[in-house]
Amino acid sequence: MVGHNMTIPNSMDAMLFLTDDQLLQGIELMYFAYKGFTSDPDLILQNYTYGRAHHRAVHFINRRKGLKVSDLLDILGITKQSLNRVLRQLINDGLVESRMGRKDKRERNLFLTDDGEKLERQLSDAQRKRMRSAYRAAGPDAVMGFRLVLEKIMDGEILSGSTKIKEKLT
Amino acid sequence: MVGHNMTIPNSMDAMLFLTDDQLLQGIELMYFAYKGFTSDPDLILQNYTYGRAHHRAVHFINRRKGLKVSDLLDILGITKQSLNRVLRQLINDGLVESRMGRKDKRERNLFLTDDGEKLERQLSDAQRKRMRSAYRAAGPDAVMGFRLVLEKIMDGEILSGSTKIKEKLT
DNA sequence: TAAACTATGTCAGCATTATTGACTTTATAA
DNA sequence: TTATAAAGTCAATAATGCTGACATAGTTTA
Structure with missing residues (x-):
């Protein structure tokens, strides 16, 4: 049985980082990291x-x-x-x-x-x-990934909000 | 002239991701991404x-x-x-x-x-x-980096706060 | 030029979410 | 049996957001 909110992996290996549990872990990570931040x-x-x-x-x-x-x-x-x-x-x-x-x-x-x-x-x-x-502990490659994912998380927000923000950021 | 809050890169290539400007960009990224989140x-x-x-x-x-x-x-x-x-x-x-x-x-x-x-x-x-x-847009490697950096950002917080949180997370 | 619009500032009232301090009830532990 | 612990509550206060209404100064437009 597959709940309506479950991700169905097409190719197990490639999609493993997109399971609901992985996503929930990411959500909690964002919450705690922001608190630390x-x-x-x-x-x-x-x-x-x-x-x-x-x-x-x-x-x-x-x-x-x-x-x-x-x-x-x-x-x-x-x-x-x-x-x-x-x-x-x-x-x-x-x-x-x-x-x-x-x-x-x-x-x-x-x-x-x-x-x-x-x-x-x-x-x-x-x-x-x-x-x-x-950054130092994670290393340059991790930092690149960090930045990339954060930018993607922002993306929707920017489109639905003030478009000018993106220019202001860079 | 070097201000007291400027990072002094030891080896330019390796430390480029640790300049004050890079760090400030990361800080703003966290802010905007959390808003979207x-x-x-x-x-x-x-x-x-x-x-x-x-x-x-x-x-x-x-x-x-x-x-x-x-x-x-x-x-x-x-x-x-x-x-x-x-x-x-x-x-x-x-x-x-x-x-x-x-x-x-x-x-x-x-x-x-x-x-x-x-x-x-x-x-x-x-x-x-x-x-x-x-996650999908950024790809698996970026997600690994994202998770790693967030964990490192959390670290200090956990040590100074309730130690039990880390167990609760995993 | 007069009327409309824009940028900024302000007042008043309200909602959410956090705080501190004091206290109660119930249950466990020494 | 006295002390401690977990949960719940009341009251007061603070920070930060919101809506609505309105004022003032300066710019645009008809």
Whole structure:
């Protein structure tokens, strides 16, 4: 008897990595790895009045210096009301600077201040340290596979969401 | 000039996958892939009064049928008060059954009811579908690398947290 | 130029999911 | 029998998301 949600392997050897159990293991791996992935920055953030949402904002402002508010909204995929709360705190606390657009004065370009860069580095150092040791332990070939699978997992998301994200990533 | 947070490659070829930029790309990849990874179940859950926390509970009760409440707490890494709210709803709604332990009557063993299994399958189908197509597109070697890197990312987390999780995973 | 649209910001209210702390009930162990 | 353990509960609080409504300034278009 084959349940309706069971994968039926056509060629056993080639499809073994696609059995339901393999997929469920991958799903749990994603869950636990993501937990580990965020745990170091989360610990650091406890010393501040900031949370994960602040980390994300700071990360992407650092990576795409001078990006517009609307760009950040597209990247994060949240509402402007949600982002605004976070951004307002960061700006009031002097970690982020919001400069009026030069071409279009309605736009605001976002930058990290020196203090903002300090926090970004602190968070990034912790997260990169874990990634580096994982990459090193797994080796270059594994890293290629890791990246490839993650890109494929993203793919559907990007198509169904904002198409601009892919450009922003690279 | 080399900043204090720059990786200094010893042998250029071998270390290229460990540059700060490569690591930051990996970090963003994790972020976006996780978003995609949760997006399908999240959509389904909007038709119910449930959220991601319910999904997790249902997933692990299905995967480790009859597990104790304390096991679930260890796996999820949340407080019993947080879990209790979610579990109470699932039990009241008839998706989860809580049976008194046979050896130790203080313990409660958790099971999905038929309705619980129905929901689990619905959520799991969506998530596995995305994983399957990603795995298929990336190929078996990439999947091996993917799994290896995720395990390494987890490692630190497990050591610093509940050691029992690793047993529970396999 | 006047009207429509765009980018940003803000207020208020609400939902989900997490936290801490205090306490109860029941059952097992010392 | 007293101490410990597993589970459940109440109350208060926090972070982060949402919707809806609205304001202000600047740009486009008719």
